[in-house]
Amino acid sequence: MLITLRSTFHAALDPIRYRVEVGDNIRRLRGARARYCLDYRQGSRTNVCGCGWPCRRTRAESPAGVAVTNIEECGPDGDRYGRGFVRITVEPEY
Numbered sequence: 001m002l003i004t005l006r007s008t009f010h011a012a013l014d015p016i017r018y019r020v021e022v023g024d025n026i027r028r029l030r031g032a033r034a035r036y037c038l039d040y041r042q043g044s045r046t047n048v049c050g051c052g053w054p055c056r057r058t059r060a061e062s063p064a065g066v067a068v069t070n071i072e073e074c075g076p077d078g079d080r081y082g083r084g085f086v087r088i089t090v091e092p093e094y
Contacts, residue, residue, distance in 0.1 A: 003068055004061040010079070018088065022066075025088045026078050060088075067091045 006015045018027050060068035070089040075082015 001063050001066060001090075003063075003090070005068075005071065005088075006059045006061070007057060009057040020088055020090050022090050022092060024078070025090060026074065026076070026085050027088065028076075028085055029073070046068050062090070065093050067093045 001021070002017055002019055004015045004017050007013045018025070019040050020027075055066060059072065062068050068088060068090055070087065072080070072087050074080055074085050074087045076085055078085075078087055
């Protein structure tokens with residue numbers, strides 16, 4: 001199934017679409033880190049925005065009967081302290 005993630009903080013950012021299955025899904029964040037407004041380094045400044053898109057302040061649009069929860073940045077193996085990937089939990093609504 002296809003879900004869409006949108007930032008609730010920066011309306012100008014394009015939505016991200018991921019093909020997911022029920023359960024935990026780990027997907028690579030596409031494009032430059034700055035596009036996602038995560039904590040990143042720009043010259044001597046760090047945490048330029050830090051709003052956490054697409055992790056915190058995210059709205060998920062999914063097909064009827066499907067709930068999307070626990071959107072958070074992680075490492076390639078789901079390591080919660082890692083970076084560059086996003087974990088999305090998809091559950092059927094009862």
